[in-house]
Amino acid sequence: MARLLELDAEVLASYLAELTGLLAQRVGPGPARVLDLGSGPGAGSLALARQFPAARVTAVDISAHLLHRLQKQAAAHGVADRISTVEANLDEPWTKITENKGPFDLIWAASFIHHVSDPARTFTRAFEQLRPGGLIAVTEMDFFPRFLPEDTGAGEPGLEDRLHQATNTQPPHQWTGPLARAGFVVEELRPFEIRLDSTQTGPALNxxxxxxxxxxxxHATDVLEADDLAALDALLDETQPQSIARRSDLSVRTTRTTWLARRP
Incomplete structure (x- = not known):
């Protein structure tokens, strides 16, 4: 998962820059304190540190391993002095966060809120950690990105569509109501339609x-037809001529949605 998240940040760097640029327009004068909830290996923390060069970012995650990777990346990018980490389970009391560096000017929660056991409680706690007038940005992705052309040369055309239909079984996340009930004023619901080819993403796309x-x-073993599973296995086999690792016709297509909400 750490590798997936790091590749996501590398391939979608232009999207991250667009999103953090939007936050810079909305948050007002450069934020001094930023909180990254569910930071993982730190793609959001690093992007926020780049966008707000005077800010100090507190990254919170339950995984010591992912936070260690974040610290290594922060050092490699020269921002280790501005990114601190807190190992904490956000389903438990936020004692470690309260003791740290709040109140915060900006809270970032990317592809994370759906992992907590009680989103309403998490939003209430985030509200308490945000200064009046501060902004929270909650982002979710619609599902895994799509990459393949319609006809991959392995199996029947439309393989990726069938794979997504078989494995994407959860309803879309909706955070407008829970944010409002926690006391936030939701200012915008912003979808980002991401469509990038290999010339725009760089070599990490494959x-x-x-x-x-x-x-x-x-996740597809029991929900996809045997022929499609065989075709997918051939595409994932790096020794095969049609392998994903060798292809030059990939692109990344996905949608991310961000809720921007403010504490009055």
Whole structure:
């Protein structure tokens, strides 16, 4: 998962820059304190540190391993002095966060809120940690990105569509109501339609597609037809001529949605 998240940030760097640029327009004068909830290996923390060069970012995650990766990346990018980490389970009391560096000017929660056991409680706690006038940005992705052309040369055309239909079984996340009930004023619901080819993403695209499709393959054994499973396995086999690792016709297509809400 750490590798997937790091590749996601590398391939979708232009999207991250667009999103953090939007936050810079909305948050007002450069924020001094930023909180990254469910930071993982730190793609959001690093993007926020780049966008707000005077800010100090507190990254919170339950995984010591992912936070260690974040610290290494922060050092490599020269921002280790501005990114601190807190190992904490956000389903438990936020004592470690309260003791740290709040109140915060900006809270970032990317592809994370759906993991907590009680989103309403998490939003209430985030509200308490945000200064009056501060902004929270909650982002979710519609599902795993798509990468393949309609006809991959392996199996019947439309393989990726069938894979997504078989494995994407959860309803879309909706956070407008829970944010409002926690006291936030929701200012915007912003979809980002991401459509990038290999010239726009760089060489990491093939590895990103490989990791994402392998992850979906692990959930597809009992829900996809045998012929489609065989075709997908051939695409994931790096020794095959039609392998994802070798292809030059990949692109990344996905949608991310951000809720921007303010504490009055």
């Amino acid at each position: 590895a990103y597609a490989q990791v994402c499709l392998a992850k979906l393959r692990s």
